[in-house]
Amino acid sequence: xxxxxxxxxxxxxxxxxxxxxxxxxxxxxxxxxxxxxxxxxxxxxxxxxxxxxxxxxxxxxxxxxxxxxxxxxxxxxxxxxxxxxxxxxxxxxxxxxxxxxxxxxxxxxxxxxxxxxxxxxxxxxxxxxxxxxxxxxxxxxxxxxxxxxxxxxxxxxxxxxxxxxxxxxxxxxxxxxxxxxxxxxxxxxxxxxxxxxxxxxxxxxxxxxxxxxxxxxxxxxxxxxxxxxxxxxxxxxxxxxxxxxxxxxxxxxxxxxxxxxxxxxxxxxxxxxxxxxxxxxxxxxxxx
Amino acid sequence: xxxxxxxxxxxxxxxxxxxxxxxxxxxxxxxxxxxxxxxxxxxxxxxxxxxxxxxxxxxxxxxxxxxxxxxxxxxxxxxxxxxxxxxxxxxxxxxxxxxxxxxxxxxxxxxxxxxxxxxxxxxxxxxxxxxxxxxxxxxxxxxxxxxxxxxxxxxxxxxxxxxxxxxxxxxxxxxxxxxxxxxxxxxxxxxxxxxxxxxxxxxxxxxxxxxxxxxxxxxxxxxxxxxxxxxx
Numbered sequence: 001x002x003x004x005x006x007x008x009x010x011x012x013x014x015x016x017x018x019x020x021x022x023x024x025x026x027x028x029x030x031x032x033x034x035x036x037x038x039x040x041x042x043x044x045x046x047x048x049x050x051x052x053x054x055x056x057x058x059x060x061x062x063x064x065x066x067x068x069x070x071x072x073x074x075x076x077x078x079x080x081x082x083x084x085x086x087x088x089x090x091x092x093x094x095x096x097x098x099x100x101x102x103x104x105x106x107x108x109x110x111x112x113x114x115x116x117x118x119x120x121x122x123x124x125x126x127x128x129x130x131x132x133x134x135x136x137x138x139x140x141x142x143x144x145x146x147x148x149x150x151x152x153x154x155x156x157x158x159x160x161x162x163x164x165x166x167x168x169x170x171x172x173x174x175x176x177x178x179x180x181x182x183x184x185x186x187x188x189x190x191x192x193x194x195x196x197x198x199x200x201x202x203x204x205x206x207x208x209x210x211x212x213x214x215x216x217x218x219x220x221x222x223x224x225x226x227x228x229x230x231x232x233x234x235x236x237x238x239x240x241x242x243x244x245x246x247x248x249x250x251x252x253x254x255x256x257x258x259x260x261x262x263x264x265x266x267x268x269x270x271x272x273x274x275x276x277x278x279x280x281x282x283x284x285x286x287x288x
Numbered sequence: 289x290x291x292x293x294x295x296x297x298x299x300x301x302x303x304x305x306x307x308x309x310x311x312x313x314x315x316x317x318x319x320x321x322x323x324x325x326x327x328x329x330x331x332x333x334x335x336x337x338x339x340x341x342x343x344x345x346x347x348x349x350x351x352x353x354x355x356x357x358x359x360x361x362x363x364x365x366x367x368x369x370x371x372x373x374x375x376x377x378x379x380x381x382x383x384x385x386x387x388x389x390x391x392x393x394x395x396x397x398x399x400x401x402x403x404x405x406x407x408x409x410x411x412x413x414x415x416x417x418x419x420x421x422x423x424x425x426x427x428x429x430x431x432x433x434x435x436x437x438x439x440x441x442x443x444x445x446x447x448x449x450x451x452x453x454x455x456x457x458x459x460x461x462x463x464x465x466x467x468x469x470x471x472x473x474x475x476x477x478x479x480x481x482x483x484x485x486x487x488x489x490x491x492x493x494x495x496x497x498x499x500x501x502x503x504x505x506x507x508x509x510x511x512x513x514x515x516x517x518x519x520x
Binding site: 120177276 | 370371372375376388389390391392398439441463467468469470475476477480481483484
């Protein structure tokens with residue numbers, strides 16, 4: 001509207017002399033219609049452009065929110081799906097046991113306890129994986145990864161599997177509970193697949209505490225290798241939750257490190273060493 | 289061994305009680321926070337197991353109040369939340385360890401045993417070495433009225449050295465008492481923490497010093513002006 005008046009006023013001087021004549025008036029009307037038409041089209045295009053741009057900007061702004069909501073929805077769906085399994089077992093076993101012999105009931109209770117604990121662990125793992133994997137979610141202090149490995153190995157149920165430890169001190173800035181979880185998950189996998197022996201080593205190497213674990217079992221099936229560290233990646237007939245390695249990677253990344261698969265049945269974890277070389281010297285030397 | 293159990297869920301309380309009795313503990317169970325606090329202040333227990341979510345007074349508040357009154361009983365909290373903020377809240381409130389629900393009774397038993405083993409003889413009174421004073425109940429240490437900023441593990445190491453003031457403790461002894469690593473190799477973790485403590489003691493300007501006894505270990509002593517600082 002405004003533009004029309006401006007344009008018209010700008011050309012008024014030009015067509016002023018023509019006002020009054022029939023041909024001039026007709027030409028002026030024709031001219032004004034042209035200007036109005038052009039301006040309407042420009043306006044329409046402008047509105048369209050602004051509309052499209054606004055829509056695109058709004059979508060971009062909202063994308064992180066929708067991504068977060070999708071993550072939450074996925075987590076809830078995964079949790080629900082995975083927790084159904086142990087809960088279903090608990091419900092069935094409990095109901096069946098009502099009419100059972102004392103021996104059957106005792107066995108049922110063992111199953112129920114085991115499944116309930118598994119559901120709890122699963123929930124804990126899913127909550128962990130739903131969080132950002134960075135140092136802020138860790139409670140950091142100097143921790144000797146070799147010591148953690150020794151303690152986890154001591155508490156593990158090895159059954160008939162021989163556990164061969166080669167540990168050298170390697171102090172990291174770490175969250176002790178989380179590092180225990182990492183070692184426990186790797187060890188549990190190895191023990192599950194081993195035939196007779198598992199080797200676990202920790203040593204400082206080039207700025208990292210390097211943990212290596214290997215079992216003498218059949219190794220990872222080729223079709224599983226690509227998905228190995230993803231949630232719910234499981235081998236056929238495997239009893240695990242499928243979250244163990246995903247958790248290992250989460251813990252390693254949160255510490256600024258990495259976990260990888262080294263072929264066969266070898267897994268490695270690297271956690272950056274803390275900068276304590278001078279502290280060690282000072283501690284020993286007794287300087288104060 | 290006497291254990292105080294503060295848990296309001298009757299099923300869990302009965303189950304933990306039975307489990308502890310199987311492990312030869314004598315269990316006293318209460319089901320709310322206020323009575324829990326009364327019991328821990330009045331009685332002597334080797335350990336208290338406290339649920340965080342309690343009617344009346346919550347578990348953290350119970351810990352804080354008990355520590356404020358000088359109670360040194362080891363406290364294990366039961367919590368449904370294991371986010372780092374919640375874990376630190378527990379330690380700040382004065383709890384010694386935590387177990388996340390639902391828990392495996394073997395894990396609970398292992399942590400209970402570890403806490404009881406760590407506790408030695410519960411000392412109500414505060415310790416002092418030179419100008420350094422240590423309050424085992426509130427897990428704080430300070431020089432004059434200036435507190436030292438110590439992490440949980442740093443405090444436990446300092447307290448251990450202070451309880452054994454003047455006595456040399458070997459690295460292996462310290463490792464076993466504080467870290468429970470059972471690590472046959474050599475771990476430098478003790479040296480790292482000794483170094484950190486030394487830095488903090490020096491910054492606080494205290495005459496208490498951790499000295500290295502070559503070939504044996506460490507001890508905490510107070511320098512007197514007449515003697516040169518003992519470094520070996």
